[in-house]
Amino acid sequence: MKTFQELYEVMSVSARKKLARRMAKLQKSPAFQMKKKKSALRMRDSAKLLVVARKKLMQGYRDKFFPDYKNQPVQRRTMIDQQIMQKYGKKIDKFSKKAAMKLKALEPERIKNARAAMMRDDDA
Numbered sequence: 001m002k003t004f005q006e007l008y009e010v011m012s013v014s015a016r017k018k019l020a021r022r023m024a025k026l027q028k029s030p031a032f033q034m035k036k037k038k039s040a041l042r043m044r045d046s047a048k049l050l051v052v053a054r055k056k057l058m059q060g061y062r063d064k065f066f067p068d069y070k071n072q073p074v075q076r077r078t079m080i081d082q083q084i085m086q087k088y089g090k091k092i093d094k095f096s097k098k099a100a101m102k103l104k105a106l107e108p109e110r111i112k113n114a115r116a117a118m119m120r121d122d123d124a
Contacts, residue, residue, distance in 0.1 A: 040114040043107055046100065053099035057092050
């Protein structure tokens with residue numbers, strides 16, 4: 001599986017926008033929405049939990065050091081991400097493993113909530 005960084009470097013801006021349009025259209029389809037609901041009912045494997053933990057940590061560093069991150073242009077955001085990885089990359093790697101373990105402990109609760117939400121949707 002390609003990492004976000006590999007995709008980010010390879011794809012051009014126009015290709016990324018084209019993919020975003022396609023995915024936005026696909027996301028509206030009932031089949032895709034059902035697939036998302038079903039995947040929410042499954043336990044995430046350790047690799048996926050590590051990715052989620054890493055993303056959360058990256059977002060935390062962005063919020064802490066660059067509060068205006070969302071309003072920055074794409075090129076500036078990539079520069080910010082590179083700066084964060086250069087300065088805090090090892091820290092993020094180290095803490096993402098710990099955060100993934102915490103997420104793994106919370107995983108049964110997440111699934112329980114997802115099942116309850118699906119039951120509410122079925123009743124309505």
